[in-house]
Amino acid sequence: xxxxxxxxxxxxxxxxxxxxxxxxxxxxxxxxxxxxxxxxxxxxxxxxxxxxxxxxxxxxxx
Numbered sequence: 575x576x577x578x579x580x581x582x583x584x585x586x587x588x589x590x591x592x593x594x595x596x597x598x599x600x601x602x603x604x605x606x607x608x609x610x611x612x613x614x615x616x617x618x619x620x621x622x623x624x625x626x627x628x629x630x631x632x633x634x635x636x
Contacts, residue, residue, distance in 0.1 A: 577601065579598070579599065580598065580599040581596055581597070581598050582596070583595070583597075584596070592612070593611075593612055595609065595611050596609070596610040597609055597610075598610065600617065605619060605620060605621070606618065606619060607620045607623065609623075
């Protein structure tokens with residue numbers, strides 16, 4: 575079975591701007607993703623990352 579490689583690129587809005595962040599699907603485990611920042615790669619659970627983003631975006635409405 576062929577595997578599909580998926581990469582998403584996120585623009586950085588820092589001042590000064592830094593290189594884009596890339597998010598890749600994991601080569602073997604669909605529950606994991608790889609985040610690439612400045613040519614370093616970090617593998618994390620995709621659901622944990624989604625939950626972290628949701629929590630950070632909701633913290634301003636308290």
